[in-house]
Amino acid sequence: ARTFPCLKPDRTKIGCHLTRLFRSEFVKSYHTPLCSDAFSRFTDASHNVEIIEATSYLMNTLIPRFCVTLIESNPIVSIHRFTAAIHSQGINIHLIGHLFTEIHSPSSVTLTQHRHDSQWKAKYYNDNVPKVLG
Numbered sequence: 001a002r003t004f005p006c007l008k009p010d011r012t013k014i015g016c017h018l019t020r021l022f023r024s025e026f027v028k029s030y031h032t033p034l035c036s037d038a039f040s041r042f043t044d045a046s047h048n049v050e051i052i053e054a055t056s057y058l059m060n061t062l063i064p065r066f067c068v069t070l071i072e073s074n075p076i077v078s079i080h081r082f083t084a085a086i087h088s089q090g091i092n093i094h095l096i097g098h099l100f101t102e103i104h105s106p107s108s109v110t111l112t113q114h115r116h117d118s119q120w121k122a123k124y125y126n127d128n129v130p131k132v133l134g
Contacts, residue, residue, distance in 0.1 A: 005034040008055035022054065026062075026090025030054055059098065063091060067102045 004021040013020075027034055034054055035047035066089045083093060091099065 003036060005036045005038050005051055005054075007058070008052050009039050020094065021092075022058070023087060023090045023092055025088060026054075026058065029090060030057070058091070058095075062089060063095065063099055064102055066091060067099060070099075071103065 004024060004027055007020045007022060009020070022030075022034065032050055032054070034050055035043060037043040038047035038051040066086070070085070086093060086096070086099070
């Protein structure tokens, strides 16, 4: 049995409902209790809607908000501090690609106002975090 609920499953990835789970920080802070049996055969589909909404909130609100904080903060110098910062917001490290896409997306409404004076920080993260992760 899963301890935490899964993100909305990607139908192209078999079994991802067993491995792509919300972090405990997210589950604790989210406004609606989430069922860890959603998208499984242990319960009916009524809990799936809550998971879809929570996944949407994570991807479309929480991650963009964190990106703004990341760009406005001092550069991160260690993987430990970077991972801790992501995890403290309830964002799993497997979503790092989505995070970087959000930082560099020209259509990101959330980051538009911060782009002018923060380009160097976005470039810093783009250039240096992969080195730290590698």
